[in-house]
Amino acid sequence: MQTLLPLFTTSLVSSSAILVAIGWRLILKNKREQHKRVMLTAAGLALAFFILYSLRTVVIGNVKFGGPDYLLVPYLIFLWTHIILSTTSAVFGIVTLVLAFRERFERHRKIGRITSVMWLITAFTGLAVYILLYVLFPGDVGTIFDAILH
Structure with missing residues (x-):
């Protein structure tokens, strides 16, 4: 469960980003209804990620970087x-959705x-964080403050 849930939540974000790219392509082809459905699905996946990530952080904790000391500061x-980009892109995502609904x-x-560009970058960097924490350099579980401050 400790590695399965992070894999699942990372898959949600990655799927959301793929759908954003598809949605962007659809609107360029003037397929508005398809664009709307795909983008709302992408937003739903992003929201599901946020809820599950938040719950995981509160209930289980976060994995600390387990790599070598010389990589800690760059990591x-x-x-x-x-984190800054994902928070900013979430706010932009809400604003973008509100503008569409209005x-x-x-x-x-x-x-x-x-x-869209911010979310694609966020998804890519999120996947990179997952690989660093769960594949290449797994560490101990701690609080979110342990994970981001080490």
């Missing part, structure tokens, strides 16, 4: 960058491009 900088499509289009 933490990478992790903090990922049918303010000009602003939705402008912000949606930025949001």
Whole structure:
């Protein structure tokens, strides 16, 4: 369970990013209804990730970086960058969805491009964090503060 849940949540984010890329392609082809369904599914997967990640963090804890000491500072900088980007892209995602629901499509289009790129980068860096923590350098479980401050 300790490694299965992180794999599942990482899969949710990766799937969400793939759907965002598909949704972007659909809107370029002017397939609005398909774009809407795909993007809402992507948002649902991102929300499912957030809920499960939060629950996992509270109930189980987070894995600390178990790699060599000389990689700790670069890893933490990478992790903090990922955390800031993921938080920012989540806020942008909410704004982008609200603009779509309010049918303010000009602003939705402008912000949606930025949001999509941020989310694709977030998903990629999230996958990298998963690989670092659960495949290459697994460490002990601790609190979230242990994991991000080490």
